[in-house]
Amino acid sequence: MASEADFGVVGMAVMGQNLVLNVEGRGFSVAVYNRTAERTKEFVEGRAQGKNIVPTYSLEELVASLKKPRKVLLMVKAGEPTDAVLAKLFPLLERGDLVIDGGNAHYADTERRLSEAEKRGLLYLGTGISGGEYGALRGPSIMAGGHEEGYGLVREIFERIAARGPEGPCCGYFGPGSAGHYVKMVHNGIEYAIMETIAEAYDLMKRGLGMTPDEMAQVFSDWNSRELGGYLVEITERILRYRDPETGDFLVERILDTAKQKGTGKWSTQAALDLGTPAPTIAMAVFSRIISAFKDERAAASKVLSGPDPHLAVDRKEFTERLFGAAYLSVIAAYAQGFRQLRDASSERGWDLDLSEVARVWMAGCIIRSGLLAPIRKAFLDRPELPMLFLAEPFKSAWEEYHGDLRWVTAKAHEHGLPTPAMDSALAFVDAYRTERLPANLIQAQRDFFGAHTYQRVDKEGTFHTDWEAVA
Ligand code: NBP
Numbered sequence: 001m002a003s004e005a006d007f008g009v010v011g012m013a014v015m016g017q018n019l020v021l022n023v024e025g026r027g028f029s030v031a032v033y034n035r036t037a038e039r040t041k042e043f044v045e046g047r048a049q050g051k052n053i054v055p056t057y058s059l060e061e062l063v064a065s066l067k068k069p070r071k072v073l074l075m076v077k078a079g080e081p082t083d084a085v086l087a088k089l090f091p092l093l094e095r096g097d098l099v100i101d102g103g104n105a106h107y108a109d110t111e112r113r114l115s116e117a118e119k120r121g122l123l124y125l126g127t128g129i130s131g132g133e134y135g136a137l138r139g140p141s142i143m144a145g146g147h148e149e150g151y152g153l154v155r156e157i158f159e160r161i162a163a164r165g166p167e168g169p170c171c172g173y174f175g176p177g178s179a180g181h182y183v184k185m186v187h188n189g190i191e192y193a194i195m196e197t198i199a200e201a202y203d204l205m206k207r208g209l210g211m212t213p214d215e216m217a218q219v220f221s222d223w224n225s226r227e228l229g230g231y232l233v234e235i236t237e238r239i240l241r242y243r244d245p246e247t248g249d250f251l252v253e254r255i256l257d258t259a260k261q262k263g264t265g266k267w268s269t270q271a272a273l274d275l276g277t278p279a280p281t282i283a284m285a286v287f288s289r290i291i292s293a294f295k296d297e298r299a300a301a302s303k304v305l306s307g308p309d310p311h312l313a314v315d316r317k318e319f320t321e322r323l324f325g326a327a328y329l330s331v332i333a334a335y336a337q338g339f340r341q342l343r344d345a346s347s348e349r350g351w352d353l354d355l356s357e358v359a360r361v362w363m364a365g366c367i368i369r370s371g372l373l374a375p376i377r378k379a380f381l382d383r384p385e386l387p388m389l390f391l392a393e394p395f396k397s398a399w400e401e402y403h404g405d406l407r408w409v410t411a412k413a414h415e416h417g418l419p420t421p422a423m424d425s426a427l428a429f430v431d432a433y434r435t436e437r438l439p440a441n442l443i444q445a446q447r448d449f450f451g452a453h454t455y456q457r458v459d460k461e462g463t464f465h466t467d468w469e470a471v472a
Pocket of ligand 1: 010011012013014015016034035036039075076077078080081082084085102103104105129130131132133
């Protein structure tokens with residue numbers, strides 16, 4: 001077979017197929033391979049027909065069909081499937097060839113695979129790709145990390161296939177090692193927190209105010225034209241308006257109330273804990289999905305544990321307006337925590353991550369794209385070392401303007417037994433962050449009491465221990 005294809009893709013499931021069509025549509029020839037040959041056949045005889053797409057039926061054939069240095073993108077299931085493909089692919093490649101893992105790999109796996117590639121003289125890029133199947137086809141947001149030389153080999157392809165943002169193509173190289181996959185992981189953590197915030201707002205309007213899906217859609221439509229405007233708010237409006245063709249009812253109300261969580265949101269929280277960085281709103285979003293999955297237990301508990309009437313006896317217009325402020329701050333908190341996590345990970349791992357560049361790459365194509373990313377980018381351009389978004393404008397003013405609403409809305413929710421864990425955690429997060437003296441002095445004392453862990457004092461230098469029982 002002639003070695004003529006510009007780019008190779010392994011994995012012809014949803015994401016792989018759409019990315020291949022995107023790359024081909026931008027003027028590159030693409031060789032494709034999938035473990036199950038049927039899928040490849042279906043693709044080349046269907047959507048790929050008449051296009052500059054070369055089917056191959058073994059990894060050997062795929063490798064032989066590529067121009068050197070070869071560039072192979074993996075779009076297979078993360079975890080063991082990726083290792084299975086790499087175990088076969090690595091030995092077939094030559095020094096200087098590039099492997100790009102475009103799946104949602106755990107960053108620790110990426111570090112391991114990258115060093116394996118390095119030993120073989122291969123280039124490796126752990127690359128987060130966001131935007132779902134539509135993004136893959138029309139323009140995703142691409143977050144690459146690993147060998148910079150490897151990024152040079154695919155920069156042109158990535159720049160052509162990526163979503164066009166207001167400040168250029170939404171792709172970027174974020175640093176060595178697993179920087180790309182780490183940025184994608186935190187992106188997904190923020191995504192969880194924004195989704196949870198929106199879901200809480202929906203619940204307050206639905207159960208608290210008794211609003212219909214159409215009425216709620218109108219509220220989200222209004223929010224979408226304001227500071228909260230973004231993809232997730234926009235699709236929420238569309239979801240709420242959607243009627244089930246079978247029953248004619250609002251489809252959302254026919255969907256089971258259990259949400260899955262398996263990968264990146266959980267990893268993002270675990271990584272925040274490992275780093276010692278506060279990401280409570282992201283964590284609460286993960287825990288909320290976990291408790292949602294306790295469907296049978298919740299149904300049983302609902303008959304045993306009582307609570308107040310969820311109906312909110314408030315003026316609907318006033319409530320939805322103040323709910324905007326509450327949701328807005330909760331969403332800012334999600335970004336603030338995510339960017340802080342990236343900042344801390346970068347300093348621990350020596351990535352020199354450019355946070356303004358992360359914001360730029362998230363401006364289009366990805367799931368958390370929103371109007372907030374332009375001011376976030378500006379905040380980090382003005383002050384690259386900014387420790388917390390709430391310290392910069394317009395977020396500082398947003399806090400001043402809306403924290404009363406966040407307090408009021410969550411208080412109402414508590415009073416009426418409506419859970420708002422994301423909003424609660426956002427409020428507690430900023431309240432703790434802005435508090436000069438927290439009660440951790442008592443925690444130091446408790447630790448010293450039961451474990452002789454010692455403590456520091458505010459009035460003298462040094463480390464102290466007290467025999468508390470003796471004093472008592
Ligand atoms: P899936 O995550 O469902 O993976 C299916 C692909 O993995 C198929 O091509 C399958 O081949 C292949 N595969 C498996 Br499973 N085990 C394999 C093995 N042992 N050896 C070789 N190939 C194997 O596909 P997807 O939803 O298109 O996602 C692809 C990647 O992109 C994933 O890592 C995902 O996390 C990531 N991602 C997905 C989205 C999204 O919206 N879906 C968004 C962003 C990122 P087969 O046909 O032979 O079974």
